[in-house]
Amino acid sequence: MSELKGLRDDVYRRPLATALLRLGLSEGWRCADVGAGGGDVSVALAEMVGRDGRVYAVDSDPATRDEVARAAAAHTQVIALTQAGEDLSLPEAVDLAFCRFLLLHVIEPLDVVRKMADAVRPGGWVVAQEPITSAGRIGGDPFSMPHARHADVGAVLPALVRDAGLAVVDAWAEAPAGVGPGPVTEYLATLTGVDPGDDPVVLPPLVTVIGQRGRAG
Numbered sequence: 001m002s003e004l005k006g007l008r009d010d011v012y013r014r015p016l017a018t019a020l021l022r023l024g025l026s027e028g029w030r031c032a033d034v035g036a037g038g039g040d041v042s043v044a045l046a047e048m049v050g051r052d053g054r055v056y057a058v059d060s061d062p063a064t065r066d067e068v069a070r071a072a073a074a075h076t077q078v079i080a081l082t083q084a085g086e087d088l089s090l091p092e093a094v095d096l097a098f099c100r101f102l103l104l105h106v107i108e109p110l111d112v113v114r115k116m117a118d119a120v121r122p123g124g125w126v127v128a129q130e131p132i133t134s135a136g137r138i139g140g141d142p143f144s145m146p147h148a149r150h151a152d153v154g155a156v157l158p159a160l161v162r163d164a165g166l167a168v169v170d171a172w173a174e175a176p177a178g179v180g181p182g183p184v185t186e187y188l189a190t191l192t193g194v195d196p197g198d199d200p201v202v203l204p205p206l207v208t209v210i211g212q213r214g215r216a217g
Ligand SMILES: C[S@@+](CC[C@H](N)C(=O)[O-])C[C@H]1O[C@@H](n2cnc3c(N)ncnc32)[C@H](O)[C@@H]1O
Pocket: 005, 008, 034, 035, 036, 037, 038, 039, 040, 041, 058, 059, 060, 061, 064, 083, 084, 085, 086, 099, 100, 101, 102, 105, 106, 107
């Protein structure tokens, strides 16, 4: 599992970088990484917000606290919290509430996006990055991830952000692709147990939506 996390961080690093750049994330921001898992994104956020910023790494699985503690050992501004996204309650309003590969697993994605919207300050940001699993391809054939509750949640993500009461400021999709040995093929083999051999692979596109809370609150 941790091997997969490392690979995910690698192959999906570009969409994350694009989103944080687009947002203008900078020093001093207060952030929440909801469904933080092992903390790859939390660490990336901590590096950008610096010592004056803060990152709440929130996950419903208490086992992830130790993983986050290890991953973020050098970043005292990362605070791990065990909470379900549906019950999100932070000690302070944040500038950014972020999630990646979370909403496909939760019971009701809109409930979680609403909680994220409530957690940000007026004028603050919600950024979600979720896949359209069935739009991935292996040798031209559709890829599927049957164990996820909402495997294609990325396809409805802009509407979820709007329905949570946020303004959709930007939205786009990006998909890592490759052929032959390399991180894309390796990621696919680790995720599915299927070695695509020499078949071309398009990993599930990750839809990013940047939402902003109204300034009036
Ligand atoms: C696939 S991992 C994604 C980890 C990380 N966001 C990333 O992109 O590398 C999904 C994480 O969401 C957590 N999770 C699942 N349902 C949740 C919920 N309702 N509230 C908070 N976390 C949840 C899981 O425990 C897991 O750590």
